[in-house]
Amino acid sequence: MKKNQEQQYEIREIRTPQIRRSDRVEYVVGVRDQDVTYAQGRIMLNDLSAAIPEATFRLETIKCKADRLSLSPLHSFSDLSVFSDGLDRALLDGSIDIAIQSLHELPDTDDSRFAVAALTPREDARDLIVMPPHRSIENLKPGDRIGYFSQRQKMLFSQLVPNLQYRYTTGSVLPRLERLVHGELDGLLLSAIDIIRLNPDQYDLIYQPISLDLMCPPSGRGIVAIRVLARRRGLINKIKVKLDSPSSRACYAVEQAIFEALGKPFDAPVGIHCEEAEDSLYLRAINGLGDPLQPLKISGKVGPPFSLIPNPDRILMYVQSLTGMATLLGNARDKWLTDYGKTCIQQADVIVTDSTRCEHMQLYQPDDAEWIQLNPADGFNLAHQDEKKEVIDFILEKVRAGRRVVRLYGDNIDFFDKGYEEADVLATTGIRYELVPGVSELSSALTILGVPLLPKQGQAVHIVDGRDKSKSESSLINMNVKDMYCIVHATLSLPNIIAAMKRNPIIEDVPAVMLSDVGTFSQKMIRGKLSEMPRLSVAANMPLHAMLLFGDMFRPGAALAWWPPRGPLSGKRVGVIAAKLTEEKRHVFNQCITALGGTLHLLEGMYTRMDGELAENMDRRLRNLFDKKLEARGLIWFALMSVNGAKALTASLQRLRMDYRKLTKVRLAALNPAITDQLERSGLAADLVAEGGDSRKLGESLLKQLNSRDQLVVVRGGRQTSVLAMMFQLANISYIDVRGYETIPIQIDRVRLLKMLAEIDILVFTTAASVNTFLRTIIDKGIEVNELMRREIKIIAQGPNTADTLEKHGLTVDGYSKDGSITELINYLSDYGYSTGRESETI
Structure with a gap:
């Protein structure tokens, strides 16, 4: 019995050998050759050691293109690959086993050669401003020099504090901090996570984080990506089980969907941030591609409660709110333009066409709209695929910049051909577009001829572009006399019709009609057998764009039902x-x-x-108020009950040439987030926002904040009666009632x-x-x-x-x-x- 126990003990010893240090596997971990990335790598070594205790890890710095050219401005590079090319090569040649990189610097997570083994839990993604002691955002003054690294930082901070001077800074973080210490800058914009990684205690500086609502960060910031070669499945699984964050993956997927819809712009005034807030995913995004002074903003939930799975329809809605719109307008000629088509042109920011037949549409072009004529003389040959791609890329660039683009086609045939191809590309991006056909000459012709628009059972309809000679000839060779045929630009196809008839003599006696400029004073029409059309068209001097009809019946426009409405309000x-x-x-x-x-x-x-008396009264009340109270010890609280109230207040401050930085004793209370958004557009921030947009809760919060030395001002409209007024009267609180605007039915x-x-x-x-x-x-x-x-x-x-x-x-x-x-x-x-x-x- 004792012997059996010893044997079992020996077996157990064999199954669970003690790991000696000499038996440990060593993995080489690569990071960029920068101070922040090296500090980040040292932190991640501890996490990797805890995740894989049987291995050892060694940190190596790898120079990427951005590190070799660290003094070059960001806009001199073409894309994010400059931050990872060296790490990619090191993974492929085996110099390193694992690459550690900030996710916002990673160009593409879909490269099949590599696998993202883990995305770590997101840390602080905010921007911050670094300043000398005794300085803050509130006391920045016009002309102060601010260092920045990206167009996004410059755009967003200039909205917070106007009239500053901006200095581009690049390279490692510590040398940039040195510039601030030596007085070359008055402030330096950095990311909060960089300061957390470095912890630069050697400098006597102030670090002031900025709210995500005021400065939306780039996609992926605050998350670390751990990458290995895709074929190393065992290593991937070990890292993923211990270090991967499902929340980070879900948030990054939402951010990338928005980023891809905007065309993946590099060093652009674009911010995208998704986080797991309360019980669902919450998205913020800003797009300044079109106008950095008035960027497009969105914020809101992107998924159902208690779920990390985003709602595709909600993401699509946000994409379309961040971008403009493309309208593809067919048959854009004065005679065939619909009223809605005319309205689309009149509301356009950019009008694009490749047809000289659309020139008359310039009559409806807005004064500030851009007219783009694409034709072979401009270097475009729209018959080739490369040029087609260049046209759609041009449209996408303008729409992503928030512009309303109208694409004009010379006729409905081009609309159903090129238009549907371009619509397919637009559909893949999530950008909003609409197809607007013009009045069809075909329907006008059939109405004049008394031909029913609906085909009989068993009949087919064939529409042929006469400019494509081979297609028109083959369709006539194999034609079925029971079907209905329409050839547009038919004059060019007449020789092909003759050639086709020689091979298919049955078509010679088919009745035919040739028309041009249908329904106008220039209308021409000839009737006869199909075999007679070449001779009759020459005699009648039919124009090149004439149309040839033969057969029994025709129904145009059936393809317009390809895009039925979808969504939660479908049909509503x-x-x-x-x-x-x-x-x-x-x-x-x-x-x-x-x-x-x-x-x-x-x-x-x-x-x-x-305006008028209302503006004068508002200015007078504010002037008296500030003259008396700015030097006093108490605060001045403005209660803003509507967006118009916020507009009236800021407009009055601007008319009084009031320096916002002098309003240190002014506090703003807003009823809802829409009012805070309006204040932010003017460079102000609300100090108090009512929960749920409830007037009573705003009043209760104000009563808690006010003391005997404070002055309260309620800004309202002419017809408004405020719940606040009743609450303040009951509490014996005196207040100033200012009528800032008036609503007129x-x-x-x-x-x-x-x-x-x-x-x-x-x-x-x-x-x-x-x-x-x-x-x-x-x-x-x-x-x-x-x-x-x-x-x-x-x-x-x-x-x-x-x-x-x-x-x-x-x-x-x-x-x-x-x-x-x-x-x-x-x-x-x-x-x-x-x-x-x-x-x-x-x-």
Whole structure:
């Protein structure tokens, strides 16, 4: 028995050998030759050692192109590969086993030669500004010198603090800090994670982080990528099990989807950041490719609660909010242009065409729109694939910059040919586009000839471009006399028709009609047998673009049903009741509702006036207030109840030439995030934001903040009555009531109002003032309020204040967004659409 136990002990010893140091596998870990990356590598060595205790790790620095040319400006490089080319070569030749790199410097995670074994949990992704002691963002003054490294940093910080001088800084972080210490700079923009890695205690400097909402970081910042060769599956699994973060992978996937939709711009004024916030993924992004002074911004949830799986429709909506739009407009000639096509041209920022037949469209071109004529004389030959790609790349560049691009085609044949090819490319990017055919000459011709538009059962329709001679000849050789044929640009094809008839004599007696400029005073038409068309066309001097019809029947435009509406609001007609919107907000509503699959009916019920006596009164009240209180010990609190109130306040400060940095004793309280966004556009930041956009909660927060020395100012509209006023009166708090603007109702036609109410499924109210104005209008027009309930229209409110106002008027609110921002409203409509869609499926 004792012997058996000894044998078992020996067996166990063999199965679990003690690992000696000489038996350990050594892995070489490569990092870039920079101070920050080396410090990051030393930290990651500890994580790798804990993940694979049976191995040892050695750190090696590898020079990449960006390290060899460290003094070169970032824009002198073409792409992110300059940060990883040396590491890639070292992995491939076996010099290193593992590459450690910041994810925002990695050009492509899809290279099949390499595998990303792990993405570490995200650390601090914020930007920060480094300054000498006793300095801060608040006391920066015009002309101060700020060091920066990317166009994104320069764009975003210049919005926070205007009128600064910017100095480009490059290379390692420590030499850049030396420049600040020696007085060459007054401030230096860096990433917070760089300072955390280096911990430069040797310098007496101030490090002030900047909120993600104010400076959106680049995609991938704060995450470390651990890469190995793809064939080393065992090493990949060991690292992934211990160090990979599913949250980082989910967030980076969202960021890359947005980044790819914007064309992966290098050193561009673009920021994208996704994080796991509370119970879902939350995205922030900013696109300054078009206008860095007025970049496009989005923020909101991208997935369902308690899930790391993003919603593709939500991502698509954000992409379309960050970019412009392409309209592909067929048959863009004065005689065949539809009213909607004309409107598209009149609203365009860029107009692109390759046809001289579209020149008359310049009559509708806006004064500030760009007209681009692409033709062989300009170096474009659109018959070749390379030139086709150059055209679509040009369109994508403009749309990604937030521009509205209208692409004109000389006729509907080009539209259905080139247009659909270009639409396929646009569809893969997620960018919003629409196909708008012009009035078809074919339908006009068939109407004149009295030919039915619908083919009979068993018939086929063939449309042939006469400019493609080989295709037109082959189609006629193999033709079926029972089908309907249409040849556009037919004059060029007449010799081919004759050649085809010699091989297929049955077609000689087929009835045919040749037409040009159908429905105009220049119209020409000849009738006869198909065999007679060459002779008759010469005699009639038919133009090159004439069309030849033969057969029984024809139906054009069937392909237009290829793009049915999709999305949570698919098939829903959404009416939005709002004040007079800016062009930007009108564009956002139109983009987002359409992206969700709905149809927008926008009714602007009033406009805002903040000039004349209102402006003079506002300026006088503020001047008196600042003259008395700026030197006092107390604070001045401004309570802003609407975006228009914020606009009125900032406009008055600008008219008074008030230096914002002198407003150190001024505090701003905002009702909702939309007001904070408006303040940020003017270089101001809210000190207090009400939870959920609730007036009562704003009042409660203000009462906690105020003391006996403080002065309170409520900025409101002319017709507004504030809940705050009642709360302050009950608390015996004195305040100054300033009327900053006035809302004036727009006269709405009763027929138009009834038509809209008859068509819509969902009615959205954006503000309490829009509720009052709308209900006052329908009552004035003799329409009962209960009519809304009888029509079973779903009523949605933007924010709880708007919902309260609706309920006070006896209307049932089906739902409301948690605050007054457009982003939250669109998010709510998306969730609402999905929930009602599921209910209808259950029923």
